[in-house]
Amino acid sequence: MTDTTHSDTISGVEITLDNVVKRYPGQKAPAVDSLSLTIPAGEVVMFVGPSGCGKTTSLKMINRLIEPTSGTIRIDGEDIRGKGADELRRSIGYVIQGGSLFPHMSVAKNIAIVPRMLGWSKGRIAERVDELLDLVGLDPERYRDRYPRELSGGQQQRVGVARGLAADPPVILMDEPFGAVDPITRQRLQDELLSIQRELRKTIVMVTHDIDEAVKLGDRVLILAEQARVAQYDTPETILAAPANDFVDDFVGSGSGLKQLSLTRVSAIELSIRTTARVGEESADVVARAEQAGDASVVILDDRNRPVAWRFLRQLRRSSQVQPGDRESLITLDHRATLNDALDTMLTSSHGGALVCGDRDQYLGIIDFDSVTEHMRAVEKHAAEVVGSSATQPTGYAPTGEGTP
Ligand code: ADP
Ligand code: MG
Numbered sequence: 001m002t003d004t005t006h007s008d009t010i011s012g013v014e015i016t017l018d019n020v021v022k023r024y025p026g027q028k029a030p031a032v033d034s035l036s037l038t039i040p041a042g043e044v045v046m047f048v049g050p051s052g053c054g055k056t057t058s059l060k061m062i063n064r065l066i067e068p069t070s071g072t073i074r075i076d077g078e079d080i081r082g083k084g085a086d087e088l089r090r091s092i093g094y095v096i097q098g099g100s101l102f103p104h105m106s107v108a109k110n111i112a113i114v115p116r117m118l119g120w121s122k123g124r125i126a127e128r129v130d131e132l133l134d135l136v137g138l139d140p141e142r143y144r145d146r147y148p149r150e151l152s153g154g155q156q157q158r159v160g161v162a163r164g165l166a167a168d169p170p171v172i173l174m175d176e177p178f179g180a181v182d183p184i185t186r187q188r189l190q191d192e193l194l195s196i197q198r199e200l201r202k203t204i205v206m207v208t209h210d211i212d213e214a215v216k217l218g219d220r221v222l223i224l225a226e227q228a229r230v231a232q233y234d235t236p237e238t239i240l241a242a243p244a245n246d247f248v249d250d251f252v253g254s255g256s257g258l259k260q261l262s263l264t265r266v267s268a269i270e271l272s273i274r275t276t277a278r279v280g281e282e283s284a285d286v287v288a289r290a291e292q293a294g295d296a297s298v299v300i301l302d303d304r305n306r307p308v309a310w311r312f313l314r315q316l317r318r319s320s321q322v323q324p325g326d327r328e329s330l331i332t333l334d335h336r337a338t339l340n341d342a343l344d345t346m347l348t349s350s351h352g353g354a355l356v357c358g359d360r361d362q363y364l365g366i367i368d369f370d371s372v373t374e375h376m377r378a379v380e381k382h383a384a385e386v387v388g389s390s391a392t393q394p395t396g397y398a399p400t401g402e403g404t405p
Contacts, residue, residue: 013203032054032228034071044206045205046208046214048224049224050209061073062092064080092173093171094172095160095164098160107148113163132162138162154181154189157177158192161177174206177189206218265336266338271367272365272367273365276299277289277322282320286298296313298310298311299355301363309326309330331355351366353368
C-alpha cells in the first residue's frame, strides 16, 4: 500500500518466525522446512505460492492451531508457547474463506463470540457489534439480527472480517478470505480492508494464491516455494520489477509490466467530469444541461452527494422529474481500487466507464477506457525501463537458470 494517508498510530505488533519446521506424521518431507521471517508491526504481509507449498500450515502455527515440530514463533517479542493456546487465539483475529459463520447464530451473535468469551458486558458488546458492522459496510439496523443464510456470500465474508476484528486484536490472520466471492465483490472487500487497515494499522498476515491480490494488498509479499521455502520476500514493487529468480518470475507471470496495473490506484488517474443531477430535478433542465456539455448520460446524486444511478438521456426523458435510484445495486468503484479492478468494472458497464467514489461513497467522477489506456502505455514503458536496468545490476540472488531455490 503506497498511500500516504496512513494513521500514525500502529496498533499491530511484530511477529517473528525462527527456523520453524512442521512435519506432519507419516509425511516424508516436512510441510514447512525451516521458515525464518520477520513480519513488521502494523504491516500487511501476503503469503503467496502454489497450492500445497505450506501457506496455511505456516499461518496456523502463528495462532497455534497447528503446533510447530521445532523452531520459535514470537509475537511482540514473546514466545507463543508461553501462553495457553486458547488465550493466544483470543488475542489474534482469524478470518477464513466464506467467513465460516455459525448458521444457527445471528450476525450479531457471530461477531460477538470472542467478546463474550472475554466477558464483556452486554452493552459494550452491542455497541461494538454495531460499530463493526458499520466499519465493514453493513447497515447495523438491517443486518444485526439476520442469519447467515439470509446474506450473500460477500456479506457473509464481511461479517467474517468483523468477527476477526471484534476484540480489537493486534494481529489478524486471514486464509484466502476473499477466495469464494465474485470478482467485483472481492475487489470491494479488498478496498474496504485497505481502508480499515489505514485506520487501524494492525499486523495482518494473509494467505492467497492470487499474485494480483498479494500485490494489491501487501506492504510486503512473501513468495513461497515447496515446503515453505522463501523464494522472495519484498515489497510488491520490487518483486514485480526485479523477480529474484526463475521461480518468482514464473509465478509472477509474463505480464509483470501489466501487473504494475495492480499497483496503480484509480486515485492516480485524472477523472472525467460528467453532468450530474439531483433526484427530483426537472428532467428537461437536466437533459438540456447534458446536451450542452455533450454528455450522453447523467450521474444522479442523492442529497449526501452519493451516486444513486447513472442514466442515459433517453432514460431521463421518460419521466418529467429525475427519479430516485437504488444506491446499493449501483456498481461503483472506490478511488483506492486498482486499475486492474477498474478495467473489470468498466467491462460490466454499458457506459464504457465506471463511477468513482471516495470516502463515505462521495461521488468523485468517472474513469473511462481512454484514461486507463493512456496510463497503461506509460506504465508499461516505465516497467520495461526498470526491468531493463535492474537486469544489469548484481542482485545477490541465485542466478537465473538454476531452477527453484
Ligand atoms: P497451502 O496452504 O500452501 O496449499 P498447506 O499448508 O495446506 O498448503 O499444506 C502443505 C503440505 O502439507 C501439503 O503437502 C499438504 O498435503 C500437507 N498437509 C497439510 N495438512 C496436513 C495434515 N493435517 N496432515 C498431513 N499432511 C498435511
Ligand atoms: Mg491453504
